[in-house]
Amino acid sequence: MTNEQQPKKEPSDVNPSAADSTTPELLQLTAAPHLRQTESVSHIMLWVVMALLPSLAAGVIFFGLRALLLTAVSVAAAVVTEWAVVKFLKRSVTIGDLSAVVTGLLVAFNVPSTVPWWMVAIGSSFAIGVAKMTFGGLGANFINPALAGRAFLMAAYPSAMTRFGPTAFGSLSGIDGMSSATPLAQFKAAMADGSFQALDFQDALSDLFIGNVGGCIGETSALALLIGGVVLLYKRIIPLRIPLVYIGTVFLLSWIFNGTDAHLTTSAIIIPFYQILAGGLFLGAIFMATDMVTSPITPAGRIVFAAGCGALTFIIRKFGGYPEGVSYSILIMNLFVPLIERSTRPKMYGKVKRRD
Amino acid sequence: MPVELLYPVIVVGSVGFFFGVGLAIASKKLQVYVNPRIEQILGLLPGANCGACGYPGCSRFAKAVAEGRSEPSGCVPGGSKTAHAIADIIGVSAGVTEPLMAVVHCNGGRGRALERARYEGIEDCHAAILIGNGSKVCQDGCLGLGSCVRVCPFDAIHISKEGVAVVDADKCTGCGKCVKTCPRKIISLIPKVHKIFLACSNHDRGAKVKKYCSVGCTACSLCVKATPSGAIIMENNLPVLDYTKEENFIPAAYKCPFHCFTDLVKTRPKANIDTKCNGCAACVAVCPIPGVISGEKDKRHVVDKEKCIGCGICLNACPVHAISMWGVGSNVKTTAGKR
């Protein structure tokens, strides 16, 4: 029967061809291409982290060391959560791709510097644990994890999330006084009670640009965010079109519908600048809307997506229940991404009429 | 008071009546022919229209099942009872056939068949075929990347430690999905009762085969000779087993010098000659293995249990029915890869 022990021959004495004698090791058999670019996902994530560092520095300068502590807690919570989930699922550890670090940084950048440390940890854990890892980790989530974490915190602890601390160098020139509300909240209040004074806000622009205003840790300094954005653009990690269209849409809409009848007066021109510099627009447009996983993959879709984000940001800021609309608008547009991708498929080469 | 009681009765009654009559008329007037099997299946479903099956509503699911587009087990709330009941309805038309099972005609795993390269790509046989035709020297060997494992709806195929596909006879239903998908076309269906098949598909000449596979068929034709009925013929350097002839392939399998046959029965019961034996030696003449049955003429013969292969040919040859098969047998487990 076949049960008996078969004397096994060593592979070496059944060598099929003489040519093999020159090949000590089996050759690798793979599909083309046999050349690959060296840049990998973790390189990309590393560069994103680097690009976020100027904003972190700005956050620490304006909000003190507490900002650094919160960021550290957030990053640690994100990484630990990812590690724990992966271990629980008995999958290979993925924290090396650094995407959890990016998420952790972004969650911290999206909370005020006054929140307790455990709150930011909850936000980070939610971002990684629910919004990302339940779908299977990097690349599988449909919604920006960091923003989902922020939205979760907003819904869970609304008061803590909207209590902002004053900056280290005093506050907005002229209009602030005692409150440490964000520039957008002040703006909305000013528009609502009719006390709007263009000049007050004009003075504030420089503070807004360098980030000496109330707000979340990483969102206030447009300058630092721009530096990071330039780095990412230079490394071709983010497409220029998303931040450009996003900020452009907000600018245009808040210029056209500026609440005054004129469009060329000082206040009419100040308003759009104020709108794009205040709040988290730069952070959102440069770092969140450009999140590759949750933005459309198609070039045309990216424009639609960014324009949608811009329009929603404007609508929520002007008509919504919150003074700030960047994070929600990106989250909502994240939901539309599959539909956008579907309807903006690039035109393929050769989809032309045949010449007969 | 009675009026107040009457109103609800009238209202509900008339609404019900209105729709009842309306529906009755409508169902007559608007009748559309539907496959009666769909109705039957629909009757078995919970009717919750919950959509858990992925189809819009129970009737769509019933239709999908009736048309073979969905598995009977798709209804989650219905559970396994419903699934079986549906399967019964579907099965009616399938007809009863001889149970078949799939077998993999290759046993050349690691250590037996030579590799010529290190395949690093998608874990899929088709994918390996596409680049460089796989990494085995043998052009007909099992690639062991599991395309058949993935298509098997019954979890009846797995890849052995040595890296060849092995079918679990208990689970295999003979649906033939693996046969269709195998890019090397080395899986086929055999009648389940047979349990013996040739585990090689190589058409190369013997001398060539020996260079790269220790369990490859060298086309020595010993199996053909061991099967006098002609149920095995050599075709293009490979024996072809004709299962329709109901032949006993046990001797052929035993005679193969390179153990190219796989017998799914681990230990076959051995022949035993009892006292009825009159020593006619008819059994000696038919026994395919020389020296298994011995004995003097006209005296009770004995079987060497060590050597007996349990083919049972002697059973029919004995004129006095003195031979029976003894011992634990029918331990149907695949032996491939565990030799």
Place this chain on the structure above:
Amino acid sequence: MVNLISLVEISIGAVFINNFVLSRFLGLCPFFGVSKKLSSAAGMGMAVIFVMAIASSLTWLMYHYVLELYRLDYLRTIVFILVIAGLVQLVEMALQKYSPTLYEALGIFLPLITTNCAVLGVTIINTDLNQVTGMQYTLIESVWNGVMSGVGFSLALLLMAGIREKTEFAPVPKALEGLPIAFITAGLMALAFLGFSGLNFFTVVGG
């Protein structure tokens, strides 16, 4: 009688702020059942809009001209569900007979709608006192509410279907496959939709 502002407010409320699925938890069974494919989601959405519009008008008439008249409010549930069930079945049969193509596109979803709490829900909401204004909807308002609730349902359904088609590729943990991950998806969608809360175009906020 027709107050455009109230219609717009109804629309925004029904589609965004109090989205039937993502905020009111109505119609969840079909929402999770039919959101696996975009094409069927679109068909289902159309069917729901259609049925909600018809059911809203019929039940509104029934409520105000029969039940209220005879003080039989307590029969609302029975009568409404009867009306909806009968209506849906009639529509389905008619479609199957007269327009097979439309039936293929919409009709097959109709049985799902009979027992869809979204439809019964919208008719009940239409005839309840409005929590904000403390008034009942007029006929036009309730039909519009029906249509817009259907639109809200369809929007959520379409988004969900798109996302599910995308996350179909995702290596979701085994225990969360299927419905649980769909719940999480819906939860994250609801989280995003919180952004619409407080949306108001008419009470001037920002000038």
Place this chain on the structure above:
Amino acid sequence: MVEKHFIAVCANLFQEKNVPRRYTFKGGVHPPASKNRTERLPIEPFPAPKKLIIPLSQHIGAPAKPVVKRGDRVLLGQVVGEGGGFVSAPVHSSVSGSVLSVGPFAHPVGRQIISVEIENDEKDETAALTAPIKAWRDAAPQELVQLIQAAGIVGMGGAGFPTHVKLSPPSNKPIDVLIINGAECEPFLTADHLLVLERTENFIEGVLILKKILNAKKCYIGIEENKPDAIKRIVSLLHNARLREIRVCTLITKYPQGGEKQLIRAITGREVPSGGLPMDVGCVVQNVGTTVAVFDAVNRGIPLYERVVTVAGPGVGSPKNLRVRIGTPIIFLLEACGFDPTSVKKIIMGGPMMGLALSDVSVPVIKTTSGVLAVDATTPALRTYPCINCGRCINACPINLVPSRIVKYIEKENYQAAEEWNVMDCMECGSCAYVCPAKINLVHWLKLGKYHIQASHAAAAAGK
């Protein structure tokens, strides 16, 4: 990559008027060219080995049928395999000697292919060849096409489409543009480059022959700008000979510039329709090697039995450009170039972007072998990261597909969706896999998807 285009347009605007226009296409990648080790080395003739294996299938289409048998004596250039059908080409012996056997032998594609094994008697006795048509300018195009067919010429760039088929377009598809593909965009390969440099006159005469056959009004020679010496040489020759009907187009160095469809798009602006052939837009593209082979066949009556092969790669000590008899086992080439078997991890036939990885070094050089590369490092074969939707594959795809999405469909065995997303138009150039930061084996998946779709189509056709 609109931004990139914008920059390119701007750059073009500010260019001086007399600088020649640089042609290119949309998409593509910039792999390191790695040609500097061989681009100045002259072509060396490689001695025919003792034993050759000449496969009877070296082109797209039906394989040739053997016309010799074991023991037969064959001469150099004698037909050993007759073309079977119109889309097929004969195969010639590349040495004189005796046939050792006719049977299955390892072939670069990995399968066993019927081949003729010939023992070289090293006499190189030449068979009576088809008479060359020296006066080709007066010959009928039909006659020339027949000669080219008899010479067994196939596209030598890689695909191996029989040349005579390309040269006989149906009458309803008039050809007005002939493009000679000298792009050689694959890294490492310099065979075409050197061939043009060394045999420029023959090459240009070959172009004229092709042009005459097709009766094409326009003729372009596309060469990537990283071969300035070749461009200069051709231009000066054309100028001296006053051949104004042939134009040299400088192409931007970018992979896959030498893809047929990309070349047509770059030079003429036309787009070959999906599923169509260049002749659908009035174009014919011929490779440099093919053009020289046409010259050899028409002017000298030499059939295609040898070709230029670049042997290079980090795994060989002294890379070379060799003129090799078809049928020479590549192990001999590698050994002649100082190949280090201990460090080599992979051997590639063709270029690194589209070439085949070999599992066996005994396979012979065939008509489409443009290079043999020995690589000392393995390429990442298995997925190391999940797809992060970065969209680089879309930007790289020269035909504007969405590779990552298609691959996701294929992974889920949703071949119908993959087909809807035009996977069948993929030409497997490898640009997407080259740029993928997640190191996904995109091309392999795409191949798999195309294979399954073709199989299901074939099954459907058989069912009808």
Place this chain on the structure above:
Amino acid sequence: MISQEIKRGIIDENPILVLALGLCPSLAVSTSVQNGFGMGMAATFVLTCSNVIISLLRKVIPEKVRIPCFIVIIATFVTIVQLVLKAYFPALDKQLGIFVPLIVVNCVILGRAEAYASKNNVFRSLVDGLVMGLGFTIALCILSVIREVLGSNKLLGFKFSPRFQPMTVFILAPGGFFTIAFVMGMVRHLGNRKKGV
């Protein structure tokens, strides 16, 4: 047999956590244990009564109009529940809102009517209604305990922990989805583990 039936209703075929039926009310009213329990009881009452009646009438009701008939029977009991709630538990009635009338279209009830009561005798249908209702109630209680504690730091209306800061999101819609997702995932995970052993 009874214990087996109970196990079936609560664990093996739990209407919410395994069969995923009746999702709308289970998500909408599980914001507090009181609401969840009230809804569970109401549904159990309707389920049991309608199961009994349908089982009694199962030979009388014509096949073609069975669904409308079932609905009418269910709707009758729902109306009874509505009236009882209004009269005796007005606060609960206000809390549950439109989800009381919506019990009519709860797939659990119609599903059991169609799948079980219309095919089995009265006693079995009664038991089925009770155990299914029990399973429904228990699942609702589990969900509402989690949501009430996390969302408002209360249990049955009493303060749960002095230090814990409640996450309001859990009594909002997203929290409902997340809670049921993870409870269901946990149930499946345990089920898989059991099967694996």
